[in-house]
Amino acid sequence: MGDTKKLKPIEAAKQFINKHFPDCQGAVLAGSVVRGEATDTSDLDIVVFVERLKSAYRESLIDFGWAIEVFVHNLSSYKHFFNLDYKNAKPSMQRMILEGIILKDEGIIDSIKEEAKEILENGPERWTEEIIMTKRYYITDVLDDFIGSKNRAEEIFIANSLAELIQEFVLRTNGRWIGSSKWVIRALRHYDVKFTEEFVEAFDTFYKTGEKSKVVLLSEMVLEPYGGRLFEGFSLGKEKL
DSSP states (O other): OOOOSOOOHHHHHHHHHHHHOTTOSEEEEESHHHHTOOOTTOOEEEEEEOTTOSSOEEEEEEETTEEEEEEEEOTTHHHHHHHHHHHHTOOHHHHHHHHOEEEEESSOHHHHHHHHHHHHHHOSOOOOHHHHHHHHHHHHHHHHHHHHOOOHHHHHHHHHHHHHHHHHHHHHHTTOOOOSTHHHHHHHHHHOHHHHHHHHHHHHHHHHHOOOHHHHHHHHHHHGGGTSOOOTTOOSSOOOO
8 A cells, every 4th residue: 555645746756756766767757747637536647767677567556645657668668669659649658758747867868858859749650542541431431330320329339430530530631649538639629629629519419419410511521632431442452453
């Protein structure tokens, strides 16, 4: 069991590092408490760099009155996660490092922050025309299921899939990072506040009333600049003769 007294976030994080990682090369506090977005259920996200660590790991603890998520790396392992996040277009590790408040530093943090900054500013790898075509087909397929469904339970989960596909399509075709969970809306707002409002309103209307028209119009609006819906003529994996 950890300590039950809840300290201020930075003080708790510093004491956590002193207690559990006194010999680390560096550590940063990231997450909602750093961004000023903490809620009653927020935890402390701490990235720690340990020189002789064999492999990276993640651990959840409770200490100093806080739920703490600790991400422990050496000076090679974080690069692997940077690369994974880049390929997934979800730069969570880069954001944590760049926004992080330094808790301890033996001369390594600034260069890692610069790496994170460069990746974030350059954006994700651009989608090819083939990927865009494939995503158009997937959206068309799910949209048709959504329009044709008469089963309320199924409609809800089809709508969930459609929302995921649309947000990904909009952000990736515009060279933007995507996100998961709450980061979906944050990523959309960072790209275009007006579109985000339309996106939320369309799906909110459907979930509340069952009315599909706004979702359908939104989907078609997103696809239109890239050729609209796609079904006939789509092929994937067929060998050319």
